[in-house]
Amino acid sequence: MGGMLTAFAVLLCVTAVLAYLNERFLHFPTTVGVTLAGAVASIGLIALDALGVPGLRGWAAGVLETLNFTEFVLNGILSLLLFAGALSLDAGQMLRQRVSILTLATLSTLLSTFLIGFAAYFVFALVGLDVPLMWALLFGALISPTDPVAVLDLLKRARVPARIETLIAGESLFNDGVGVVIFLVLAGLAGIGEHHTATGLADALALFGREALGGMLFGALLGGLGYVMLRTIEQHAVEVLLTLALVVGGYVAAAALGLSGPLAMVVAGLVISATKDIAFGQETREHIEGFWETVDQVLNILLFAFIGLDVLLTETTGPQILASVLLIGVALAARWISVALPFALVRAREGYGAYTVRLLTWGGLRGGIAISLALGLPESPYRTPLVTATYAVVLFTIAVQGLTIMPLVQRASAAVRE
Numbered sequence: 207m208g209g210m211l212t213a214f215a216v217l218l219c220v221t222a223v224l225a226y227l228n229e230r231f232l233h234f235p236t237t238v239g240v241t242l243a244g245a246v247a248s249i250g251l252i253a254l255d256a257l258g259v260p261g262l263r264g265w266a267a268g269v270l271e272t273l274n275f276t277e278f279v280l281n282g283i284l285s286l287l288l289f290a291g292a293l294s295l296d297a298g299q300m301l302r303q304r305v306s307i308l309t310l311a312t313l314s315t316l317l318s319t320f321l322i323g324f325a326a327y328f329v330f331a332l333v334g335l336d337v338p339l340m341w342a343l344l345f346g347a348l349i350s351p352t353d354p355v356a357v358l359d360l361l362k363r364a365r366v367p368a369r370i371e372t373l374i375a376g377e378s379l380f381n382d383g384v385g386v387v388i389f390l391v392l393a394g395l396a397g398i399g400e401h402h403t404a405t406g407l408a409d410a411l412a413l414f415g416r417e418a419l420g421g422m423l424f425g426a427l428l429g430g431l432g433y434v435m436l437r438t439i440e441q442h443a444v445e446v447l448l449t450l451a452l453v454v455g456g457y458v459a460a461a462a463l464g465l466s467g468p469l470a471m472v473v474a475g476l477v478i479s480a481t482k483d484i485a486f487g488q489e490t491r492e493h494i495e496g497f498w499e500t501v502d503q504v505l506n507i508l509l510f511a512f513i514g515l516d517v518l519l520t521e522t523t524g525p526q527i528l529a530s531v532l533l534i535g536v537a538l539a540a541r542w543i544s545v546a547l548p549f550a551l552v553r554a555r556e557g558y559g560a561y562t563v564r565l566l567t568w569g570g571l572r573g574g575i576a577i578s579l580a581l582g583l584p585e586s587p588y589r590t591p592l593v594t595a596t597y598a599v600v601l602f603t604i605a606v607q608g609l610t611i612m613p614l615v616q617r618a619s620a621a622v623r624e
Contacts, residue, residue, distance in 0.1 A: 213272040220244075221511035236503075237510040238608040244514020245601060251518055267518055275516055279578035283505045285457035285471045289449075290502035291379055292475025293482075293495070299372045300476065306373060306552040310545065310566070311380035315350050318544035319388055322346035325536045330591060332532075333525040340396040341588040347392050348580055348592075349537055349599055350544075351385030352378045353573030366615055370562065374569055382575055383469035387417040389579055398584050421466030422473045428456045429477025436478075436485040442493035445486070449478070449494065509574045513600060516577065522594050529591060530598035537599045542567040561617065568611050571603040 221240060224247070228239030248266075255263035300307060323339070323346030330337040391410045432452045436445055456474060460467040482491055522530075545566045553562065580596040583589045 209272050213269045216269050217273060217508065217512060217515075220247075220515070221508050224511055224514075225507055235608065236507055238604055240507055240511040241514040241601070241604045244511045245517045245605075246514075248515055248518035263518065266515075270512075270516055270519055273512075275512060275574075276578040276582040278512065279509065279574045280582065281461075283509060284575070284578075285453050285467060286501055287505055287509070288379060288382065288468055288471040289453045289475040290498040290505075291375065292472045293479050293498050294502070295372060295375055295379075295476070295479060296368065297476045297480035299368060300376050301480075303369060303373055303376065303556065306549070306556050306558070307376040307380060309548050309552055310373075310377040311384050313548040314377075314544040315381045315384045315388065317547065318350035318540050319343065319346040319385075319392075321540040321543060322349060322533075322537055325540065326533055326595070329529050329532045329536060333529045335525050335529060335591050337588045337591055340392065341586075341592065344389060344392050344396065344583070345533075345580075345592045345595060346540075347385060347389040348576050349572060349596060350388075350540075351381045351572070351575055352541075352570040353382070353575065370565070373558075373562075374566065377566070379472045380469070383421065383466050383472060384418065386468055386575065386579070387414055387421075387466050390417060398586075416464060417466040418469060420463070421460060421469035424460055424463070424465050425456070425470035425473030426477060428452055428470060429474040429481075432474065432478055433481045433485050437481075440487050440490060442490045445490055445494060446497050449498070510604070513574060513577060513604075516581075517597060517601075520594055520597050521590060526591050526594040527598075530595040533595045534599055534602045537572075537603075538567070541570045545570070561614075565611075565614055568607050568614055571607055572600045573604070576600055 224240045224243040225236060228234055228236060228243060232239050232243075234242070251263045251266055320343070323343035326345050327337065327339050327342035330342060391413050394413060395410055429452075432448065435448055439445065452474060453471060457467040457471060460470045478485070482494070486494055542563070546563050549558075549563055549566070552558075576596050577600055580589075580593045583592060
């Protein structure tokens with residue numbers, strides 16, 4: 207416990223320094239800035255180690271390994287982030303856009319998984335890396351869910367219409383959960399990890415249904431229970447405690463029941479969001495929303511700093527780097543195709559402009575879930591190429607797309623206002 211606490215204290219202090227330096231000198235969006243600063247710091251430690259400066263790289267790597275990125279994200283802060291994100295949204299607006307959001311979250315994620323997976327299989331073979339098709343499909347599943355955290359701040363600054371912001375945020379919240387379920391199904395079919403019971407299509411569909419639909423139903427039950435309890439009291443400290451218990455306890459319970467914890471937390475957050483005018487008084491609502499907004503912002507900064515720092519643990523070879531560069535282009539092309547094709551079914555019906563597909567494509571940032579799933583893969587000769595490619599795609603989307611999306615956002619806003 208002492209080692210874990212020390213490691214977390216180091217991460218917290220380093221993140222605070224990186225966030226300060228970004229706010230003081232760089233003025234990048236915070237999540238983008240701390241990720242880049244963390245990556246630069248990691249590369250600096252690797253360079254010092256190569257130059258013969260002993261100790262620093264090994265000590266830093268030990269700290270990061272003690273924290274365990276996969277545990278930190280999937281079994282740690284993910285439940286809090288998803289609930290906070292859902293709570294901040296307009297549930298009524300999401301309900302009105304449910305067709306487009308669910309179309310993107312399900313069909314786009316499935317399509318992207320297979321497009322990236324099959325392309326990755328050929329890319330790995332092209333550079334001389336022997337990665338089986340099922341492992342390539344696992345890469346497609348873990349890299350397909352989007353993480354809009356870094357771009358949502360830009361959307362708000364540019365005053366993007368609420369329906370576009372809701373579309374991007376809603377898609378990401380649900381496709382995080384859907385992507386994890388697809389990953390678990392494929393892992394079961396590949397016979398790896400804890401979910402190794404899916405031996406055929408019927409088993410895979412049953413697993414998907416139990417995880418996804420069961421998780422959403424469980425989340426609705428949690429949200430309903432939370433609403434009933436919250437509306438009967440008016441003491442903000444106790445109500446904050448109730449929402450925390452709902453999230454942490456509910457996530458653990460969902461995992462124990464074999465249900466999707468991420469989808470449960472999204473639905474629970476949306477139920478509380480939809481009923482908060484009734485469940486909370488004005489003062490209590492301000493306290494609750496302020497608490498969860500702060501939790502969301504602080505944990506996101508920690509997460510993205512961890513992403514940058516964790517580059518330190520990635521061992522690479524020439525073929526892996528070449529494959530990763532090629533897969534950045536593959537992931538971007540697959541994102542465009544997987545958005546454009548399903549979105550054609552709903553775009554005219556719901557009145558979205560032509561710019562929306564471009565905005566969804568370039569705003570499709572990847573983040574902590576992709577890296578945590580990759581690092582959670584069992585030891586295998588195929589694991590390192592997948593981890594390296596995952597880091598490459600994630601860092602590209604955060605650094606390049608995250609820093610260049612503002613002009614696209616501004617053009618989209620102008621198109622809506624015209």
